């Protein structure tokens with residue numbers, strides 16, 4: 001399948017390199033970016049045939065079967081709509097857009113073209129082996145009825161200075177929309193339930209200057225799902241040891257935890273400093289196989305004319321919950337969804 005990609009930042013490079021090195025069913029033939037150095041990288045390192053600075057030209061000229069939309073969320077809705085309407089199967093990173101109304105428009109276009117053009121959103125945790133294993137255990141009824149879920153999604157402190165530097169111009173949609181959105185989706189997927197109410201709060205202890213730009217270094221949200229399941233979401237950008245993604249699920253008959261210690265691998269080092277386990281350092285490392293699996297799933301769905309597991313509607317709902325957390329933080333009150 002001939003694929004193009006727009007956006008070759010951290011996430012775009014991860015997808016592009018995964019395709020080139022690990023997904024033989026996709027041939028990356030075109031790349032689009034507003035940065036010249038990224039297009040040079042695409043030609044030299046990814047060996048793409050064509051590069052573009054304008055997304056619509058890539059869609060119109062590169063004869064693509066599918067496109068990966070990995071540019072920022074501020075340009076994503078118009079790009080997804082354009083590609084879908086031109087009949088190019090589209091994979092888009094999360095979030096699908098920055099506002100509910102623009103995402104609703106995208107969902108409408110995707111629904112209208114559903115019979116001829118496939119769409120999948122990048123909630124890769126649904127394709128991670130550990131989360132899939134946990135889901136199987138839950139679905140088997142092994143831990144009984146879920147009563148409580150605690151989810152951590154915290155980026156390493158090594159990225160904090162860069163985050164602070166660019167926070168003013170950031171279009172991430174805020175901490176909950178950028179980080180907790182994965183936990184929100186995972187919780188909907190694992191429980192089959194919807195969020196009913198949230199209360200959020202946050203603080204900037206390590207970098208108080210983030211107060212001035214309305215961003216958060218650490219934030220929490222307490223929530224309740226529509227059947228009473230209780231939830232704590234903890235999101236942040238300041239984990240000193242590495243990339244901390246952790247989910248704990250309590251049930252009436254058992255508990256389970258997914259990656260409470262973010263271990264890099266199965267290696268333990270014994271030396272004169274004691275005993276060490278190295279830590280997972282970043283999202284491309286922790287979810288490497290999940291990123292490969294999600295794209296392989298999308299290709300399979302296109303080939304077999306099946307509905308992908310993650311829909312635009314999932315993106316819309318996760319954004320609604322995340323933006324309600326933000327509103328709750330700003331208004332300092334519990335908000336019903």
Ligand SMILES: NC(=O)c1ccc[n+]([C@@H]2O[C@H](COP(=O)([O-])OP(=O)(O)OC[C@H]3O[C@@H](n4cnc5c(N)ncnc54)[C@H](O)[C@@H]3O)[C@@H](O)[C@H]2O)c1
Pocket residue numbers: 006007008009010011012032033034035038053054055070071072073075093094095122123124178283
């Ligand atoms: N699934 C995940 O775990 C995960 C992790 C990180 C980022 N993301 C998402 O991926 C997206 C990209 O994140 P990033 O960290 O790579 O961002 P980034 O800022 O590093 O890269 C953005 C890229 O978009 C390109 N771009 C922007 N506007 C463009 C336009 N008009 N035309 C063509 N190209 C344009 C830029 O050239 C750049 O290559 C974000 O929306 C983020 O939420 C997802």
